[in-house]
Every structure is written in C-alpha cells, then in structure tokens.
Amino acid sequence: MRTAYKERIARRLTWVTALIILIVFVLIYLVASFTVVRNIDYELQLETDKHKDQIFLVNGEIRFLHMDEWEEMEHSQIQLNPIFIEIVDLEGKSKDRSPNLRENHLSFSPEKSLKNEAWTQKIGASEVRTRQIPLYNAGKHEGYLLLAKSFDDTRELLDNLRNVLLVFYPMILISLYLTMRYLAGKSIEPIQEIIEKTNQITQKNLNERVPEPELEDEIGQLTRSINDLLGRLEQAMKREKQFTSDASHELRTPLSVLRGTLEVLIRKPRTSGEYEQKIQTALGTIDRMSAMIDQLLALARVENAKNLVREELELITFLEEKADQISSEQKRKITFQSQVSLPIYITTNEKSLEMILDNLLHNAIKYSPEDSDIFLRVGKSGAFPYIEVADSGSGIAEAHLEQIFDPFFREKEALDQGIPGTGLGLAIVKKLAQESQIKLSVVSKKDVGSTFRLDFPSQS
CATH class of the missing domain: 3.30.565.10 (Histidine kinase-like ATPase, C-terminal domain)
Structure with missing residues (x-):
C-alpha cells in the first residue's frame, strides 16, 4: 500500500517530536519528584537537628533535657503535617513513641543511620518519609531516634502530575500529527503543481516549462533543474529530428544519382565507353554512400559506447x-x-x-x-x-x-x-x-x- 509523502513526513516528524516530548515529560516528573522529596528530607533534617540534643536514653530510660521547655515548644506549634517520633534501644525495641503513631511503629534500620539518609515506608494505610539518628549519652551509644513525616500529600501530588502528563501526552501527539500533516500538505503543494505541469508536457509540447517560483529555495532549485532537463531534452529531440532529416536527405541524394544513372543506361544501347563512364559514376556514388554509412555507424557506436x-x-x-x-x-x-x-x-x-x-x-x-x-x-x-x-x-x-x-x-x-x-x-x-x-x-x-x-x- 502506497503512503502519501505528506503522511510519511507527518509520521516521521511526529515520532521524533513524540520522543522529545516523552523525554521532557519524564524529566519534569523526575525533577518534581526529586524537589518535593528533597524538601521533605530537609524538613526531617531540621526536626532531627532540633530533637537530637533534647532526648537521651540512660540505661534504657528516656530523659529529656529541659523537659518543660520542650513540652511547651511542642504544644505551641500548629502541626498541619505532623511529625511522627519513636525512640528505640540498640535492639530496635520501642521505648516510647508519639501518640499520633497509635499502635503503629516506625521501621528500624541501623544501617540507615550510618548513611544519614531518609527512606519511604508504609505505616498502615499511610506512607511516610522516615529518618533515623543514633542517641548517645556520655559518648555511649544508647539507642536511636526515629522521625517520620507524612508522604501522602506528596505522593498524591506526584500521582496527579503523572496522570496529567499521561493524559496530555496522547492528546499532544494527536494534535501534533494533525498539525504536521496539514503543514506537510501545504509544504508539498508546489511539488504537486510541478507534477501536474510536468505530466502535461509531452513530446509535442517540449517547449513548455514549469513556472519558476520567486524564492531561491529547494523548490526553486528543483523547478530550475526540471526546466534545464526539459531544455536538454528539447535540444536532443531537435538534434535527433535534424539528424534524421539530414541523414535521409544525404542518403537520398546519392540514391537519386545512382537511380538516374542506371535509368539512363537502360533507355537505349550504349557504347562500351559510355557504359564504363556511367558505371564509374555509379561506383563513385556507392563509395560516397558507403563512406557516409561508415561514418553514421561510427557516430552511433560512439554515442552508445x-x-x-x-x-x-x-x-x-x-x-x-x-x-x-x-x-x-x-x-x-x-x-x-x-x-x-x-x-x-x-x-x-x-x-x-x-x-x-x-x-x-x-x-x-x-x-x-x-x-x-x-x-x-x-x-x-x-x-x-x-x-x-x-x-x-x-x-x-x-x-x-x-x-x-x-x-x-x-x-x-x-x-x-x-x-x-x-x-x-x-x-x-x-x-x-x-x-x-x-x-x-x-x-x-x-x-x-x-x-x-x-x-x-x-x-x-
């Protein structure tokens, strides 16, 4: 099945642009995800820095530095996005946790504290971003402080962004294909005009030419090339016609002379001298024809060589x-x-x-x-x-x-x-x-x- 040239142009451009848009959308999603996760991790870092010097584990018991000030500071904050806190010993046994955790526990992973990195985990039906730091007392490692912040709003934001991009992607591709197809069709209109005009030019009207556009672009170059080709074809046809006409004329003349000589010979009896003269004339004519035919054959061999x-x-x-x-x-x-x-x-x-x-x-x-x-x-x-x-x-x-x-x-x-x-x-x-x-x-x-x-x- 033959596909129109404008269709092939539109498809190729659409595929290339689709790949570029896909890369851009993936980059947008990755940048957005990286940015919001980094902000949450930064907030966790701030909370960690705030609490790490206020809580201690001493012989398995929790101690607070300036307990009154700490409780007053916690109760004075309006927490729209609360922080979850849990304190565990070296074996990961929970010593205390914030009431908003209810019966849930934060994930304990000692190796995470060494890498000083946050991770995402599930708590019940919710998703949180967790960070873990070690607790020391007099230089002795007593346990760990686990802090977490809800990741539900961030996950919803990222999912919404992903869904929007997935919905818009095919819509953009369809619009892009239709636009490319229209523009490709408009772009090749001059070529279609050239095709229509050249289809009208035959051997009988080789003197006609394709109208040349004013712009010095590829279409103009194509038009001039076609017109130059038509000019060469016209000249070749003229030379061929002239060659055929000249060849027939040049051959007709000696043939006429030869025929006339022979007709004169058969009209009446001649003397041997007259016969010899006429035969010499005929032989000379034949020699000239042979020379001409040899030259014509030589020219044909050269042209076909x-x-x-x-x-x-x-x-x-x-x-x-x-x-x-x-x-x-x-x-x-x-x-x-x-x-x-x-x-x-x-x-x-x-x-x-x-x-x-x-x-x-x-x-x-x-x-x-x-x-x-x-x-x-x-x-x-x-x-x-x-x-x-x-x-x-x-x-x-x-x-x-x-x-x-x-x-x-x-x-x-x-x-x-x-x-x-x-x-x-x-x-x-x-x-x-x-x-x-x-x-x-x-x-x-x-x-x-x-x-x-x-x-x-x-x-x-």
Whole structure:
C-alpha cells in the first residue's frame, strides 16, 4: 500500500517530536519528584537537628533535657503535617513513641543511620518519609531516634502530575500529527503543481516549462533543474529530428544519382565507353554512400559506447608515427612538432584518439591547398598535455564555429566548391573527445587557417 509523502513526513516528524516530548515529560516528573522529596528530607533534617540534643536514653530510660521547655515548644506549634517520633534501644525495641503513631511503629534500620539518609515506608494505610539518628549519652551509644513525616500529600501530588502528563501526552501527539500533516500538505503543494505541469508536457509540447517560483529555495532549485532537463531534452529531440532529416536527405541524394544513372543506361544501347563512364559514376556514388554509412555507424557506436578501456600511451612516439602514416597515405606533408623533450605519458583509449586524429588530419588536408603546411604539435601546459592540428587552409567563418560539430553541417562554400565530405567527421571527434574527457577547442580565421586543440586531463 502506497503512503502519501505528506503522511510519511507527518509520521516521521511526529515520532521524533513524540520522543522529545516523552523525554521532557519524564524529566519534569523526575525533577518534581526529586524537589518535593528533597524538601521533605530537609524538613526531617531540621526536626532531627532540633530533637537530637533534647532526648537521651540512660540505661534504657528516656530523659529529656529541659523537659518543660520542650513540652511547651511542642504544644505551641500548629502541626498541619505532623511529625511522627519513636525512640528505640540498640535492639530496635520501642521505648516510647508519639501518640499520633497509635499502635503503629516506625521501621528500624541501623544501617540507615550510618548513611544519614531518609527512606519511604508504609505505616498502615499511610506512607511516610522516615529518618533515623543514633542517641548517645556520655559518648555511649544508647539507642536511636526515629522521625517520620507524612508522604501522602506528596505522593498524591506526584500521582496527579503523572496522570496529567499521561493524559496530555496522547492528546499532544494527536494534535501534533494533525498539525504536521496539514503543514506537510501545504509544504508539498508546489511539488504537486510541478507534477501536474510536468505530466502535461509531452513530446509535442517540449517547449513548455514549469513556472519558476520567486524564492531561491529547494523548490526553486528543483523547478530550475526540471526546466534545464526539459531544455536538454528539447535540444536532443531537435538534434535527433535534424539528424534524421539530414541523414535521409544525404542518403537520398546519392540514391537519386545512382537511380538516374542506371535509368539512363537502360533507355537505349550504349557504347562500351559510355557504359564504363556511367558505371564509374555509379561506383563513385556507392563509395560516397558507403563512406557516409561508415561514418553514421561510427557516430552511433560512439554515442552508445560506455566505459572505454583506457591504457597508458606515450604521446610523442604515437603522434610521430601517426603523422608519418597519414603523410604516406595522403601524399601530403605533415610536420610533427614536439614542444617538450621528455616523453609524455597519458591514460586514454588509443583507438578513440586515433579516430579523432584521423578525422582532424583528413579535414586539414581536405580544406588546405596542396602546397600548404599542416602541423601536428604536442606539448604540455603545466601538468596538462595537449595536441594541436593546424592548417593554413580556407578557415571557418566565426558564425559557424559552434555549428561545425553538428552532424551533417557543412559550410555553403565547401558545398559550392564540391569538396567531398559527409559533415560527420567533427561530430564524431566531439563525441569521442567527450567520452575520453578531452577538452576540444578550435581557433579559426577565414582564409588564414584553423587550429584544433585537444587538452587532456592532468596525468599527475
């Protein structure tokens, strides 16, 4: 059974507060009990101090010091809460007791007198607080003086306090739970509004956003995070639609060329030279389609790749060999330059880095005049290794610098000049760089050239 979030909040807060209130109530009861018992013990101490030097046991007989004054003092006091007194010998046999004890006796406990402490005992149906002190005569221990004071009123007070706390405790918990539930419901109202709004947003209206509150609190942060997520989803959907549209367009064009070429071939008999020319055209179209499909598959593999295996790679040797390889394959001079003399070791995926460099170097060759220089540089900026691929070709217009990494984007000038390409190479480079945690940047000036830079994380 699912429980509403406001219910869970209310229960948790109520349980925590219930524990705190329980601790407070227990402390109140213990403090009250300690205070009233201490006051009674203090009064017993005063009575003990008053009587201990006035009563003696001499050879088992009770003697009073200044008997007349003692009786006069006792009879002159109005005792709303009387003191019970009993005198016993060393064996605990009663020698005398106050009339208010009637047939009852106070509890005799010699060890209590040694600890100088009071205790609670029952006398008939009543409860009293008792204290006991030894009686001496000429330094000789003759017996004990037992004094007690009624504990009934104190017990009634403590019981009433306990009952009040026990009655109020569940009432407070119920009120607290209802209050917490109401406040929790009011607190999550903005979240419910966010839920209702996000449930209304579908693929058809991804441009809509959740209204953002004015307060800079957690709800505001949640709303902005959801809106940022919707923005990213909207952009991803747009890129996907654009990618699908561009891919279908790019594939449709060579297919149309291939179909047109074949239709021309079957209209009437041709000479062997014409057949050869048309077949060459068809093969060229198929090659371009194959290259595009290979690039699309490569881009899909990059987007689906997870946890690329990274190994240690010595960068200078790797780049020098790559420059020689591309120079040999493309019949173009690529100048390798190292800005450091010591080896540079990085941890990366070698195949990903190789694909990045292949695309960047092929682009540099493709968009540069045959007699221009192409440079492959390596160096370190502090603890951060970097690679640069620089050319002195046609360059990129500043307005297009952000678009060149989008799939199928190609400048109109390149299309007009008939420079071959699919517009997927730099998209693959960007994806691979992101997967390998490499920072990719470009500096370019029209008709001057471009420099693509790869900055690696610190290897220390």
